[in-house]
Amino acid sequence: MIQVTPQIAIEEGELEEHFIRASGSGGQNVNKVATAVHRRFDVAGSPSLPDEVRDRLTRLAGRRMTREGVLVIKARRYRGQERNRQDARDRLVALIRRAAAPPRPRRRTRPSKAVDRARLDAKKARARTKDRRHPPGEADT
Numbered sequence: 226m227i228q229v230t231p232q233i234a235i236e237e238g239e240l241e242e243h244f245i246r247a248s249g250s251g252g253q254n255v256n257k258v259a260t261a262v263h264r265r266f267d268v269a270g271s272p273s274l275p276d277e278v279r280d281r282l283t284r285l286a287g288r289r290m291t292r293e294g295v296l297v298i299k300a301r302r303y304r305g306q307e308r309n310r311q312d313a314r315d316r317l318v319a320l321i322r323r324a325a326a327p328p329r330p331r332r333r334t335r336p337s338k339a340v341d342r343a344r345l346d347a348k349k350a351r352a353r354t355k356d357r358r359h360p361p362g363e364a365d366t
Contacts, residue, residue: 227314229321235273240317241265242310247301261301264313269294274321282324296320 227235247261268274268282268290286296298320300313336344 227318229318230325233273233275233278233321233325235266235271235321239266239271239273242313244306247309258306260304260306260309261299262306262309262313264298264300264310264317266296266298266317267294268296277327278321278325281328282321285320285324 226237227240229235241264243263243265244259245261245263246256246259268279268286271279274282282296283290283294289298290296296317298313298316300309300316302312303309
C-alpha cells in the first residue's frame with residue numbers, strides 16, 4: 226500500500242509495472258538490461274481516489290493520460306532498474322499529491338486608481354504624439 230496523503234492510499238494491485246530497455250547512456254548495459262520502467266495507474270477505475278481528485282489528476286496528467294483513463298509514468302533517468310522504479314513511484318505520488326490539494330479560490334481584484342490614471346495618461350501622451358505628426362493646419366478627415 227502506498228500512502229499518498231492521510232486520506233488517500235493506493236493498493237499495490239492497482240499499479241502495473243513493465244520494464245523496457247532504456248535509450249541513452251549506459252554502454253552495453255543499455256542493450257542488455259531492461260532498466261526503464263513504465264508504471265501504469267488506472268485513474269478512471271481506481272476506487273482509491275475521490276472524484277474531485279480524479280478530475281484534477283486527469284487535468285494535471287496531460288499527455289501522460291491515455292484515452293482509457295490510464296496514467297503512464299515513464300522512468301528512465303537512472304541506469305539501475307530499482308532506482309528507476311523508485312523514481313516512477315515518487316513521481317506518481319507527487320502528481321497525486323498535487324491533484325489532492327484543492328486549488329485556492331481566485332480573489333477578484335481591481336486595478337488601483339493610480340494604475341488607471343497612469344494608463345489614461347499614457348494613452349493621452351500617445352494620442353498627442355500622433356497628432357503632432359500631421360502638418361500644421363491640416364484638418365483631420
